[in-house]
Amino acid sequence: MGKSEVPFIEVKNLKVHYTSEGRKIHAVNQVSFSLQKGETLGLVGETGAGKTTIAKSILRILPEPPARIEDGEIFLEGTDLLKLAEDEMRKIRGRKIAMIFQDPMTALNPVMRVGKQIAEGIALHEKVSAREAEEKAKKMLEMVGIPGSRYRDYPHQFSGGMKQRVVIAMALSCSPDLLLADEPTTALDVTIQAQVLDIIKNLQKEFKTSMIMITHDLGIVAEVCDNVAVIYAGQVVEYGSREEIFDNPLHPYTIGLFGSLPDINSDVERLSPIMGMPPDPANLPGGCAFSPRCPYADETCKNTDVKLDAIDGTHSCRCLHWRRTAQMKAETS
């Protein structure tokens, strides 16, 4: 899926597992993808599919133990982050790669003034005086729509949406090259979701930041992403540009995701949820991980290790029967 030049970030064969109560939980299995400068990649999938683990692996902030990166490489502009010394890595965190967390309620230190929490990163990476860091932090606050006078307030004095703005300001404070946004709107009220998303989009444009947007919300993907990787049971099951995925989903899981999206154009068709439950990550089924839930699965699916198959352009799919699916689609339309 690569273009000719070196991608801005490239994840190759990433494999991560957790150990919990003696059981090995395979959270990420051989995930690969890449991203060009300025682009946005959407990681889509159910809770527990391993999206957050991928993001945290890139920043190397997984709790080790119980988590362990078993295998793989993560190149940022050609350097393998996984091989960097911890203090080298620290210079990258916050400065080159920053992250917005899912739950703004818990992502802020409750006993530290919010301004200080923003200024802390600035002072660390930009080698400026405390005063300058404070000025910049105030500017960042204003940029996300919070008056700079609230620099000295504590997180509990903010509402959820405001907190997420603070988190965003914090993440963008050192103009990172890559922003990892982990479900930045999930914990927010619907009305606020749009505002926050707008802020992210605008700032991304302003700072020309690349972004990996983690979400289970296809609406957000449609709105912000250039490319999409659909994750299931720690694997990329389908990858492609936004158009490719939205116009021509080929993996039964992706199709299922779209099927469970309410169609505002037709009020007749009911939601068709994906049957069954996500697999137990400690005990993944053999063959295609999705096979137990797949309406099209046959015996071969359960026995064969399925490879990610290139389709055309950037589009690829991890399904033995994608051709059949494509055919069926062509027939129905």
Place this chain on the structure above:
Amino acid sequence: MWKYIVKRLLWMIPVLLGIAIVIFTIMYFCPGDPAASILGNSATPAAIEEKRIEMGLNRPYMVRLLDYLNQVFLHFDLGTSYFQNQSVMSGILYRLPYTFMIAIICMLLQILIGTPLGITAAVHQNGIADRICMVIALAGVSIPGFWLAMMLVLLFAVRLGWLPPYGVGGLQYFILPCIANAFAGIASQARQTRSSMLEVIRSDYIVTARAKGLSEREILYKHALPNALIPIITVVGNGMGMMLGGTVVIESVFSIPGIGMYTTSAINNRDYPVVMGGVLFLGALFSLIMLLVDVIYAYVDPRIKAQYEGQQKSWKRRKRANG
């Protein structure tokens, strides 16, 4: 904040009144009487009865209780010891420095040793350092204090001759009692620090801090520790409160004239004014320490401060900030 403190101080009055009633009642129902104690072993029953009347011990419960409460709460007089001809207040104030000294040193030891132990254990969870710290901590809470005290005396005072085995005087006299007394405190401090650090270390904001690129050290001391402090402060406060009244055994082993011994021997002698005065004083001290702990909470955690300051004020604040 001040309003809160004043409110809490006012709340102390009914609490102290309650303590006075409780301890008075317990002592009232205690068999044995101070008159007999004063007259000694060979006193005849008739002589004891006469002494009881003189001391007013023959009056009914309510009369004596009201009399006592009137004396303490309206005249601020804790009374005079039956045995020492000395006002209970001056008796307490005389002994307070010793008890306080021990409590303060123990508290410092507890904080300076227990906290780092707990942090080390939490940071290296399940590692060797964790195991060692926790074994020390478990041993600390499991060993009877006076047993440890006497072992320390045998080793440091008798065998090595480094430290005085008993008595009061310079700082060196406080070393053994404080070690013996602080051991359990250090242990529980280490345990509490470890568990609250563990809880905090797993919080999202620690991940946030890490994602900012902060070093582990900075994360630990700037982000984790301040958040872990509340339960730690609680342990310190409780320990301090307990030590003020609970060093009886250590005071006895090392012959230190502290408040614990003062009150305990008064219980044995049925020296009611001293028992009641001592317990009241310790109760007041305990309440003050708890107030101090709560004030420190507010200092450490702005959320708690906001809670104390009440809705109205924080609303005003927000309005001002927004407008």
Place this chain on the structure above:
Amino acid sequence: MKRRKLALALAACMMATVVFTGCGSGAKQESTQAAAEPAKEELQSQSNETMGEADTQTAISGGKADSVTVGIMSDPENMGPWSGMSQGRIAVLFTTYEYMITRENGMAYGVLAKNWVQADPKTYQVELYDYIHDAKGNPLTASDIVFSFESAIATKNYGKLSVIDSVTAIDDYNVEFSFNKELEIGEFENIMLECAIVTQAAYEASPDQMATTPVGTSAYLVEKYVPGSEIIMKDTGNYWQTDESLVHGTSVHNVSEIKFSVITEASQHTVALQTGAVDISNGVPDTDISKFGEGGEFSEGNAVGVVLDNLTYDVEYNMSDSSVFKEDENLRFALAYAIDKEGVNIGAFNGNGVTVKDFANATYPDYNPEWDNEEYYDYDVDKAKEYLAQSAYDGRTLRLEYISSGMSEMIAQLLQAYWGQIGVNVELIGYDQMMGQQEQYNADGFDILLKSTGSTDYIVNQWKLCWDARDYREITGGTANFVVDEELDRLMQAALSTDTYGPESIEAFHDYLVEKCYGYGVVEGPINIVHSDKITNVALDIRKQILPGACSYAQ
């Protein structure tokens, strides 16, 4: 009319000092020898005969020292002259204050009193020295004596003073005491020994009724008091009695600075002596005593002496109407025979005490040494079982009440075990001092009482503490342990009355009590005194407390 002249007394004896060790540095080898062999035989013999002139001289003028540190078990708490008694207080009382008289080996000698006479059956007259002054220099006259006694009576702290009708000053140096009854044997002396004497001027000048700033007429004045920790007393160098020949044991001041060090934990007394932090202590546990004796770990530089306490551990049966013992003398005998008194002595005192042959011990001057050879419920399991078989004992559990401080707890456990051997079940009920004092008069609360009592003068006065029904009738209807026995009352009163007091009445009471076995003595405990060889001669007061000023010191 009895009259005791001081001069006579002086000629007879002076000191109650007890010589443990030889004097002088050359005698070191011998001294440890003497110490190792528990000195009790020596001590006992001394308690029955007076010491020679030479010894007395040594004790008074011999070996002075600059300072001495005494380990005491508890804080005096209140050193005021007339406050209630406490364990810590008696340790410093005789160093702080002087009394009208003192008593040594059962004989009374004047201290402040030059002499005294009984004017009529209820009136005594006392003449004071006319040059007494207290440690602060205030002269002491008859009016101060009146003040002291009246103050002491007003506190109601002293039951013995309740027989005083009035104390009046006849002139500056003569005082008259009148009593509301005829005094019994030793009673006047006890009254004189009960009230510490101070000058009214000094007392009124004290900010705290002398609780921490006592001023007596003794040679010592409190220099520093750290409550609960230490008391430092200094010789004022201005003691009123300048005639050395008239200075008695309690008033001798051989050392210029005395430090009483409060050590509450018994084992710490051993540590203190071992490390040299104190020079003398009576708080060393029994089992540590041997360490200071010959061949012991710390024998170097230390000597040990065991003095018998005046306290006797007695068993009293509950003789109330509802008690099993009331009509069952066989059960009383059975239990008495079942106790191995020597075993109790070993178990409780490491063998340092002695078994007794009477309800009281042999330290009293009016104790009849012949009793030592009598049979006194000597340990005999067969006899005990025989009596038990004849008794009406039905296997029920008897309750043994004791005060759970000191050695009583251990003795109670030993008694329980011995009685268990003959098949009598006993349950222990321990009370603290206060509760015990109250519960001992509760007829339904116990079956057997273990008590320790003692008197400072005569054996009859120890007997009185249990058997004088006049003191207890209001509460118990009889003696302290509910005995209603007119014959016993008659014999008790005969032994106590000054008119009939004497070997016959004493013998009669002893025999009757042994025969009836309402209660009996078990063992007499020791006081373990260990001191460094800085001290050559230890002096004790009437309560067997160390008198540091009166000890003699190595030169």
Place this chain on the structure above:
Amino acid sequence: MANSVAVSKGAAIGRKKKEGQFSLVMKRLMKNKLAMAGLCITLLLFLLALLSPWIMPYAYDELNMIDRFATPSLKHLCGADEMGRDIFSRLLYGARWSLALGFLATIISTVIGMIIGSIVGYFGGTVDTVIMRLIDILQAIPGILLAIAISACLGSGFMNTIIALSIGGIPMTVRLLRGSIMGVRKMEYLEAAQTINCSIPRLIVKHILPNSISPIIVSVTMGIGNTILMAASLSYIGLGVQPPTPEWGAMLSAGRTYMRDYPHMVLFPGIAIALVVLSLNMLGDGLRDAMDPKLKK
């Protein structure tokens, strides 16, 4: 815009619930070696205490003046005390008293504390204010002094000591339970229970208590150890269980005079106390870890 994926979120949790809270906790506990060691030692001590009359080599109160202070040997495994009683037998038999003392006192204080705590936590308002002030009063009196005063008042003895020790523990349980009930009170399932007209006491017993019980269990486990230590302190002062009952604290306290020469007299009771408190603490730590999902990842 809705999300389909959230549907399966609840399902995943649901499956975990099916395994059962208890067996889950037990499973976690079994994996914790320290906690299991603690549990085993505690159970073993219980067993020994129960069987003591049959397995102890001597009667606990059998005197033998010849063997006074005997040092440990085959005849006396842990030596003999100042009255020649076999310390090993006394320890075995004393386990009954010490453990019973620790357990009963803690359980009594916990049960009373739970009842008060439930009432306070559930009703809140004036009831809360009044009772919590009373609890403040009790808590402001130093624990050991309160125990000493009550002991002095009731006299020594097994039951009296239990009462004296348990009163001081009540405030802590009340606070603990009140706290967890306050937390649980706002949760939705309570509202659900209320809407189907569940009676109030039933609500507390059936719904609130089971959900607040885990911190209580942990505090009970640790509390037993503390109570045993406190009983030892009481014995030191001369209060507590009557002799010749070989309560460990009393043995320790009685032996202190002789510890210089016969260290076995304090060593073995000291070890016994430390061992039981240690194993209860290890068990308590393990239980806390097993019951607190936050700490387990």
